[in-house]
Amino acid sequence: MTLxxxxxxxxxxxxxxxxxxPMFREAVFTYTSYPRYPERNFASGELGIVYxxxxxxxxxxxxxxxxxxxxxxxEQRAFIEGPPRNPWQRTLWKNVRTERELPGGNxxxxxxxxxxxxxxxxxxxxxxxxxxxxxxxxxxxWLQAQDTVFSNCEGGEKIPQAIxxxxxxxxxxxxxxxxxxxxxxxxxxxIAELQFRGLGDSYLVARCLIRRxxxxxxxxxxxxxxxxxxxxxxxxxxxxxxxxxxxxxxHRIELAKRxxxxxxxxxxxxxxxxxxxxxxxxxxxxxxxxxxEWIDAVQSGRGEPVERWKRTHKPVWLLAALLHAQPGxxxxxxxxxxxxxxxxxxxxxxxARYHRVxxxxxxxxxxxxxxxxxxxxxxxxxxxxxxxxxxxxxxxxENVAEWVAFAPRQxxxxxxxxxxxxxxxxxxxxxxxxxAALQANRGLPLSLLQRAAAETQLPAALRExxxxxxxxxxILLSGGSYDEIYQVLRTPSMTPYxxxxxxxxxxxxxxxxxxxxxxxCAWTKDEKTAxxxxxxxxxxxxxxxxxxxxxxxxxxxxxxxxxxxxxxNAAPQDPRNAELLHLAVRATxxxxxxxxxxxxxxxxxxxxxxxxxxxxxxRKTPYSF
Amino acid sequence: xxxxxMWLRWLLLIAAxxxxxxxxxxxxxxxxxxxxxLIDSLPxxxxxxxxxxxxxxxxxxSEAGIAVLLAHIYMEGEGAPRMERRKQHLLLTPQTPLMAVxxxxxxxxxxxxxxxxxxxxxxxKVFDDSRLxxxxxxxxxxxxxxxxYASLLQRLRDRLPQRLPLSVTSLASWCDGDxxxxxxxxxxxxxxxxxxxxxxxxxxxxxxxxxxFPEPLCQGSLGISTDELLRPPSKWEGRVYLFHPKPWxxxxxEAALKELQ
Numbered sequence: 001m002t003l004x005x006x007x008x009x010x011x012x013x014x015x016x017x018x019x020x021x022p023m024f025r026e027a028v029f030t031y032t033s034y035p036r037y038p039e040r041n042f043a044s045g046e047l048g049i050v051y052x053x054x055x056x057x058x059x060x061x062x063x064x065x066x067x068x069x070x071x072x073x074x075e076q077r078a079f080i081e082g083p084p085r086n087p088w089q090r091t092l093w094k095n096v097r098t099e100r101e102l103p104g105g106n107x108x109x110x111x112x113x114x115x116x117x118x119x120x121x122x123x124x125x126x127x128x129x130x131x132x133x134x135x136x137x138x139x140x141x142w143l144q145a146q147d148t149v150f151s152n153c154e155g156g157e158k159i160p161q162a163i164x165x166x167x168x169x170x171x172x173x174x175x176x177x178x179x180x181x182x183x184x185x186x187x188x189x190x191i192a193e194l195q196f197r198g199l200g201d202s203y204l205v206a207r208c209l210i211r212r213x214x215x216x217x218x219x220x221x222x223x224x225x226x227x228x229x230x231x232x233x234x235x236x237x238x239x240x241x242x243x244x245x246x247x248x249x250x251h252r253i254e255l256a257k258r259x260x261x262x263x264x265x266x267x268x269x270x271x272x273x274x275x276x277x278x279x280x281x282x283x284x285x286x287x288x289x290x291x292x293e294w295i296d297a298v299q300s301g302r303g304e305p306v307e308r309w310k311r312t313h314k315p316v317w318l319l320a321a322l323l324h325a326q327p328g329x330x331x332x333x334x335x336x337x338x339x340x341x342x343x344x345x346x347x348x349x350x351x352a353r354y355h356r357v358x359x360x361x362x363x364x365x366x367x368x369x370x371x372x373x374x375x376x377x378x379x380x381x382x383x384x385x386x387x388x389x390x391x392x393x394x395x396x397x398e399n400v401a402e403w404v405a406f407a408p409r410q411x412x413x414x415x416x417x418x419x420x421x422x423x424x425x426x427x428x429x430x431x432x433x434x435x436a437a438l439q440a441n442r443g444l445p446l447s448l449l450q451r452a453a454a455e456t457q458l459p460a461a462l463r464e465x466x467x468x469x470x471x472x473x474x475i476l477l478s479g480g481s482y483d484e485i486y487q488v489l490r491t492p493s494m495t496p497y498x499x500x501x502x503x504x505x506x507x508x509x510x511x512x513x514x515x516x517x518x519x520x521c522a523w524t525k526d527e528k529t530a531x532x533x534x535x536x537x538x539x540x541x542x543x544x545x546x547x548x549x550x551x552x553x554x555x556x557x558x559x560x561x562x563x564x565x566x567x568x569n570a571a572p573q574d575p576r577n578a579e580l581l582h583l584a585v586r587a588t589x590x591x592x593x594x595x596x597x598x599x600x601x602x603x604x605x606x607x608x609x610x611x612x613x614x615x616x617x618x619r620k621t622p623y624s625f
Numbered sequence: 626x627x628x629x630x631m632w633l634r635w636l637l638l639i640a641a642x643x644x645x646x647x648x649x650x651x652x653x654x655x656x657x658x659x660x661x662x663l664i665d666s667l668p669x670x671x672x673x674x675x676x677x678x679x680x681x682x683x684x685x686x687s688e689a690g691i692a693v694l695l696a697h698i699y700m701e702g703e704g705a706p707r708m709e710r711r712k713q714h715l716l717l718t719p720q721t722p723l724m725a726v727x728x729x730x731x732x733x734x735x736x737x738x739x740x741x742x743x744x745x746x747x748x749x750k751v752f753d754d755s756r757l758x759x760x761x762x763x764x765x766x767x768x769x770x771x772x773x774y775a776s777l778l779q780r781l782r783d784r785l786p787q788r789l790p791l792s793v794t795s796l797a798s799w800c801d802g803d804x805x806x807x808x809x810x811x812x813x814x815x816x817x818x819x820x821x822x823x824x825x826x827x828x829x830x831x832x833x834x835x836x837x838f839p840e841p842l843c844q845g846s847l848g849i850s851t852d853e854l855l856r857p858p859s860k861w862e863g864r865v866y867l868f869h870p871k872p873w874x875x876x877x878x879e880a881a882l883k884e885l886q
Contacts, residue, residue, distance in 0.1 A: 099710045105756075107695055109710030593831075 027411035027501035028420060029387040029433045034058050036413060036420050037382045043076040047347045048385035049354045052299050052323055056276045059295045060259060065347040067291075067316045072262045078269035090118045092125070093147075097154040100187070102215065110215060112185055113153035121146055124174070131170070138163075138171040145178045152185035159183065173199070184208060187215070202229045206238065213245075220246060237270070244278060249285055252278040256289040294320055306331055309338075315348045322355035327362030336360070340372075350376075350385045357392050366533070370396040384412050391435050398534050400448050404455040407436035408462050411501070430459045432498055440466075440498035441523075443530040445542040446473050465498065472496040472520075476559070477549060482567050486576060489560055489583035492518035492590065496550070512590050519556035519591030523547070554600075557591035560584055561600035565607050572611075581608035582617035589625040601625045664790040664812040664845070667759055668722050672878065673848075673868045680716040683875040690722035691715070692761055692866060696751050698727060698744055700734040708747045722758045724792070727751055729764035736773025745780045752785060760785065761792040761815075771805055782810040792846075797828045800843030807840070814842040815866055819850035832858050851881045 032051045035042045035058060042048070042058065045065040054062070061079055064071050071079065100112035125146070128139045145160035152158060159182045163175035180195035184207070193208035206229040213222030227242050243251035255275040258264040264271070278284060279292070286296035286303075294316050297305040301324035309317035318338050325335055339356035342349050353376050360369040373393040377386065387409045394406035408430045413420040432440070440449060452458065453466035473496035475484045488494050493509040503517055512518055531543050553559055564584035568577040581604045588601035605624035612618050629637075670689035674681060681691055693715050700706045717723070727748055734740065752760040762781075766774040782791055795814040799806055806814055816838060818828070835858045837844050846864040847857050857865060867881050 097708070101710065102714075106714040106716060107693060107711050108714040109712060 025414040025416045025421065025502075027427070027431055028413045028415045029384070029409045029411055029431075030391075031384045031412065031420065034420070035382070035384065037384070039080050040076065041382065043071055043079045045070055045347045046382060048350050048382035049388055050298070050319065050323075050348075050351045054298075056279055056295055056299075057272055059298055060272060060275070060291065062347070063291050063294055063316060064260065066319065067294075067314065069262055071268075072265050074265040075262065075268045078265070079272065081269065083269040083273055086115070086119070088115065088119050090115070090122070092122055093118055093150050096150045100152075100154055100185075103187075104216075112187075113150060117181075118150075121150075128171070128174070132168070138167045141167070142171060142174055142178070145175060149178050149182045149185060152182055157186040157188070159186070180204070184211070202232050203236070206230045210238065210242065218245060240270075240274060244274060248278050248281065248283075249288060252284070252292065253288045256291050260291060298323055306335070310334075315342065315346065315352075318342070319348055319351050319355075322352060322359075325355065325359060327359055332359055344379050349379075350381055350389075354385070354388060354392070357389075361392065361395060366396045370398075383410050386410075387412070387433065391433065394436060394439075395533070397532065400451050401455060401457070403439075403444075403532065403534075404452050404458045407432055407440075407452075408459055409433045409436075428461065428502070430462060431501055432462065432465075434500035437498045437500035438530045439532050440469070441530075442528075442547055443532055443535070443543055445535075445539055445546050446470060446477065447542065448535075448539060449473070468494055469496055469498050473550075476553065477546060480563060482571060482574065482576075482580075485560060485563050485567060486580055486583070488519075488556075489564065489580065489587055492587070495520045495556075516590065516592070519560065519587050521592035522553060522555045522594055523551045525551050554596050555592045555594040557584075557587040558594055558596045558600040560587050560591075561597075561604040565603050568607060568611075578608060578612035578615040578617035581605075581612075582621045585621050585624055593625075598625065663788065664759070664792075667724075667790065667864065669862075669864050670882075671724060671864065671866045672873060673726070673866055674715055674873065675868070676711060676713055677872050678713045679872055681721070681873055682716050682718050683878070684718060684721060686718055686720040686722065689878075690724060690758065691717055692724040692726050694726045694728060694763075696727045696747070698729045698747055700729070700731045700736075700740060700744070702733055703735050703737065703740075706740055706744045706747060708750075710751075723756055724759040724761050725751055725754065725757050726761045726763055729762060731764075731766075731770060734770070734773075736770050738776070741773060741777045741780060744777055745784065748777075748781055749784050752781075752789065757789065759790045759792055761794065763794040765796060775809060779810050794848060795843060797838075800838035800840040801828055801831070804840070806842055809842065811842065813845050813864070814840065815846045815848045815864075816843045817848040818855050819848070819853040819868065829855060835860070849885075851877060851884075856885060 031037075031048075032053050034055045035048060037046055037048060043061055047062050047065060050059070050062045057079070061071065064075075096113065096118070098111050098113045098115070099109040102108045102110060125139070125143060128136075128142055132139050141164065148158045148160045160175065160178050162179075163172050167175075176195065176199055180192050180199065183189075183192040183195060184204075189208045189212040193205055193212075196204040196208060206226040209222045209226035209229065213219040213226065223242050223246050227239065227246070230236055230239050230242070240251065243254070252275060255271045255278070258267060258271045259275060279286070279295070286292050293303050297303040297308070297317075297320040301320075303320075305317055305320035305324065308314075309321045318335070322335055322339055325332055336356055336359060339352040342352040346352075353372070357369050357373060357376075360366075360372070369392070373389055373396070376389055377393065381389070390406045390409060394403060397403040397406060409432070410429065411427050411431055414427065415421070440452075444452070449466060450470045453463055453470050455463075458466070472488065472494045475488060476496050480488070491510050492512055495503070497520055529544060529547055531540050535543065561584040564580050568574070568581055571577070574580075584604040585601055585608065588597050588604070601624040605621060608615075608621055609618050668688075668690040671692045672681065672684065672689055674691050674693040676694050676697075679693075684691065693711070695711050697709045698706050699709070729744070748760075748762070762778070764770075764774060778791070778793070785791060790812040791810070792813045792815060793809070793811050795806065795816050797816045797818055800814065800816045818832070832855070837858075844863065846866060847861075848866040848868065849855055849857075850868040850870065852870050857863070865885065867878075869877055869881070871877070
């Protein structure tokens with residue numbers, strides 16, 4: 001029967017699939033890359049706190065809302081939706097690849113056939129069918145020739161044959177277009193240019209010149225010639241493209257002007273895209289227009305924002321100055337005063353106040369900071385800004401009740417693969433952010449954490465988390481009784497740490513977490529304490545002493561395995577000993593390990609097998625780890 | 626002779642049916658892929674050349690290779706995969722060992738067989754290049770995408786010439802305790818030791834202590850970023866892939882090498 005069980009067990013084990021995903025969504029409390037309040041609120045002037053790390057297109061919108069005029073409704077829509085996109089999809093030539101590798105062996109490809117080319121070809125075919133009928137030989141011939149044209153998209157130099165004699169003039173002209181287009185896609189731009197000139201098509205002549213001038217090293221002459229051709233046609237969008245290549249700085253200044261002119265609202269989305277693209281170039285100069293200089297000042301502190309503010313008294317420059325103001329500088333007094341006078345109705349309010357409080361805190365003016373923060377938090381602000389102000393308010397808490405009031409935060413989004421996710425339905429209502437977790441883990445003594453856990457104003461989920469943390473930390477600091485160690489070993493989720501954001505994802509508290517969030521890691525020794533300023537002297541000493549004791553301890557599995565051996569030795573008659581030792585070995589497998597893990601695992605394993613060799617628990621423990 | 630009980634005979638039959646494919650897979654992988662000396666003959670340092678203009682002519686062919694991102698493949702829903710080739714130039718000294726990298730990105734993709742076949746066709750177009758010494762796929766497959774990824778790799782391996790070692794990038798957690806890569810027909814899995822998730826501290830500590838990743842495929846190489854530099858374990862003899870968040874310069878390359886030493 002034993003053999004049967006062993007074989008069945010072996011087969012079952014062979015079928016086990018470890019379900020384990022490595023990518024995690026992290027809870028976000030404050031938007032620092034780009035705001036999603038959602039965007040329409042930001043576009044309409046609800047800026048919240050503007051960060052130097054915001055993407056530039058958001059800084060443009062911030063500028064417009066603070067400096068004025070605010071975005072028109074059409075501009076707001078254009079900002080949110082971006083440049084118009086053509087939802088068209090190919091029905092013919094579906095499998096034609098659009099990219100072609102450049103000659104020269106530099107592994108560089110370019111989009112040779114744009115989607116628009118396929119759309120126009122399909123429209124042309126429909127037109128010809130309407131004109132001549134589906135079965136007309138000339139239409140069929142046109143289609144074959146077009147296949148040849150598009151065969152050059154990915155590579156090759158195939159040219160359609162001249163049209164058969166006797167076909168209608170319209171089809172003959174179409175064939176000339178097809179021959180020129182085939183040369184264009186075959187990268188024979190000189191020939192294509194001549195052929196399009198022959199057809200009198202300035203736009204396509206310009207396309208040949210632009211392609212020849214931009215594929216590979218920039219050819220200014222070609223682009224200038226293309227510009228001349230296009231000017232014959234008025235002001236087509238391609239002129240902007242040429243300007244961005246020939247005169248990038250001049251064009252960027254022109255775009256900045258358009259972005260500040262509500263009369264140009266129809267071009268807002270495209271102008272914004274082109275403008276930020278030009279600023280993304282490594283050689284961009286960030287000078288020549290005030291908005292660009294402001295963006296540079298916000299991002300880097302360059303351009304003497306304090307002087308600009310003093311000269312102009314504009315709120316935009318006040319913000320740029322405040323963003324980079326360092327504590328202890330004499331001119332801060334003026335900045336602080338100006339920041340205080342920004343009204344709550346201003347789009348600049350939250351940013352100005354945030355930095356005013358930051359400077360007050362740096363100058364240890366805690367009383368004023370506290371008073372102002374309480375006023376600010378009465379305003380209606382985006383949740384992201386509220387979280388930032390709560391973080392400041394927590395710094396000037398006066399007692400544990402205030403700490404409990406400002407430590408919990410409402411997450412605003414999930415962060416996943418470099419982006420804030422749109423779907424927020426499964427966001428927890430409230431969590432601890434990293435500043436609160438840091439203080440709880442490296443600054444608050446156990447006695448105060450226990451008081452915090454008992455505060456009824458703390459949301460239930462966080463009270464439960466703090467309850468587990470304090471229970472575990474007390475066990476850790478006291479050494480833990482038999483019952484307590486037994487309980488910790490049966491509960492992989494128990495931890496003495498407060499977690500910033502989400503800790504264990506899906507596993508039940510008593511289940512092993514597949515992502516290894518089981519039994520905690522050792523306290524890092526190289527990090528400083530984070531003792532809150534409001535702590536009384538005795539509590540500070542208590543916190544420092546506890547932290548030193550915790551930092552001297554190994555990771556949980558090592559500590560628990562050692563304790564299990566000690567307890568089993570001390571109580572040899574306890575009927576739970578075998579299970580206790582088994583659980584200790586299990587913890588060394590699934591928990592957070594350290595250098596001493598293997599030795600502790602082996603010691604527990606040996607005691608288990610020496611003392612209780614025939615027990616069920618010894619059988620369940622074939623290895624140490 | 627005593628007859629074996631019926632249940633045991635059935636059990637042995639089932640075990641044999643289940644074990645034979647695994648055994649074959651193990652043997653072929655050991656003999657034809659993992660044990661392939663081709664992967665061992667590759668340079669010990671590769672510079673990842675990402676989608677940005679790169680001038681790597683300062684690199685001597687004898688000192689390091691280039692793993693160049695040649696294409697992205699995007700897949701969404703049931704739709705056909707869409708490939709975008711590299712748009713930026715790569716300048717290099719002739720004879721520099723060159724590995725082609727393709728990054729796959731999926732969004733709510735079903736990962737069906739048709740998509741796998743089409744993706745393999747596209748990958749093959751990139752990898753079928755006599756200038757290459759190896760091929761690499763960069764795909765952060767989610768849990769549900771793994772059968773699709775495994776099937777794709779098997780199809781690709783079947784089509785690629787034997788002379789071309791196949792490498793995949795790997796999230797560090799795949800190499801540490803997660804066993805899903807075990808049967809993949811690849812020559813190496815490069816643990817990416819940057820932009821890591823919650824396992825970051827544990828993995829860093831293990832490496833500092835000189836521990837190897839439990840997954841054998843992950844034991845021969847490491848992926849490191851210059852802005853999050855992490856020294857390989859002491860006595861490390863494997864391959865190092867270096868990522869630089871900006872275009873490479875000679876100075877950045879030399880600084881990274883110095884740090885690693």
